[in-house]
Amino acid sequence: MLLRKLIISAFGLTVLILGGHSFYSHRHLKEAVVLGPGVTDVVKLGDYFDGIAGSINDCNLYILDSGNPGATILILGGSHPEEPASRLAAWLFVENGLMTEGRMIVALSANRSASTVTRLSGAYPSDFTILTKWGGRKFRMGDRWSSPLDQWPDPEVYIHSPSGQELAYVDIRNFNRCWPGRANGTITERACFAFMEMIRKEKVDLVIDLHEAELQYPVISTIVAHERGEELATFVSMMLPDMEGFNMGMEFSPKALHGLSHREIGDFSDAVSLLFEAPEPFLDATRGRTTREQLLTGIDEFVVKAGKAGLLFEKIDEKGWHIDVRIGRHTSAILQTMESWTEIMPDRPLSCEGVPRYAEVIENSTGHYLHNPATSSKVLYE
Numbered sequence: 001m002l003l004r005k006l007i008i009s010a011f012g013l014t015v016l017i018l019g020g021h022s023f024y025s026h027r028h029l030k031e032a033v034v035l036g037p038g039v040t041d042v043v044k045l046g047d048y049f050d051g052i053a054g055s056i057n058d059c060n061l062y063i064l065d066s067g068n069p070g071a072t073i074l075i076l077g078g079s080h081p082e083e084p085a086s087r088l089a090a091w092l093f094v095e096n097g098l099m100t101e102g103r104m105i106v107a108l109s110a111n112r113s114a115s116t117v118t119r120l121s122g123a124y125p126s127d128f129t130i131l132t133k134w135g136g137r138k139f140r141m142g143d144r145w146s147s148p149l150d151q152w153p154d155p156e157v158y159i160h161s162p163s164g165q166e167l168a169y170v171d172i173r174n175f176n177r178c179w180p181g182r183a184n185g186t187i188t189e190r191a192c193f194a195f196m197e198m199i200r201k202e203k204v205d206l207v208i209d210l211h212e213a214e215l216q217y218p219v220i221s222t223i224v225a226h227e228r229g230e231e232l233a234t235f236v237s238m239m240l241p242d243m244e245g246f247n248m249g250m251e252f253s254p255k256a257l258h259g260l261s262h263r264e265i266g267d268f269s270d271a272v273s274l275l276f277e278a279p280e281p282f283l284d285a286t287r288g289r290t291t292r293e294q295l296l297t298g299i300d301e302f303v304v305k306a307g308k309a310g311l312l313f314e315k316i317d318e319k320g321w322h323i324d325v326r327i328g329r330h331t332s333a334i335l336q337t338m339e340s341w342t343e344i345m346p347d348r349p350l351s352c353e354g355v356p357r358y359a360e361v362i363e364n365s366t367g368h369y370l371h372n373p374a375t376s377s378k379v380l381y382e
């Protein structure tokens, strides 16, 4: 009897240690960022709001200042860290971009807490590796919501501030349901508030919030635009098929839906706010095994089946949606947005060189544009 209890206890302890080790190493995995030729400064989000300084969500902000007059654009990567192409597209700007007109500010881990955990009981891989000529670069796979280790417990109902709208309780940890944030709120609300402070203080003109969506979600392969970004988004959506070879629709940010970046950043600052969505089959509920390979290739026979049954809002075949395709869509859409912005507002230009576009990312792969931290002198960690 005693022996049986001892064996069961030993088994439990082993599971606890192995599980704990896995959670710990995920939360503390350091992702390298090799500062590219265009990075002129790196500051912290907490520099703009004490209430976030020193916390898990005090993320790095990479500044690429051309030194020439122009507008200021903010790229938000990692609003939802379970959408890896949104972070990696922003990464390619930091490691390769050189602004020649205006200024760019980039966040790679906008909700850093959510990048340290995956969906609880979702059996997601905790990390993935992008292969390069010199080896691999490892990244954390994240979640849609901030980690419960950083924000807990959730309320019965989440009442969004300041609209008073009732949202799903779990979305109190959703960075893209907490805009414009609250100075004395939860860590997720404080992160949004800190970004709003930064946007106002740095006089950001244009914000692009990068995302990926499951194919069963109707808001996909599109630009969601605040009403002040309507002309710009229409222009970009029109240019992309001819200039870049892929389609992205355009839709309006609903006025009555609160907490989202495309609504609140536009309402609570002078910035124009846009949100980009790319397709990610890895997030679909009908997917098969949730593996690292599936995350990178975007190949899934069960999602293809769902497509044949008419359940999807985007097409998919056996070639899937490779992460290079998803990242290339984002880099091209950002570059096209800067070009269209400059055509509409030539007195406040935005221009960036060195960042690969859709066709280049697909041809050379994402790894080609990630540089070796071992041979670089300017390396930071996310």
Ligand SMILES: [Zn+2]
Binding pocket: 079, 080, 083, 210, 211, 212
């Ligand atoms: Zn998202």
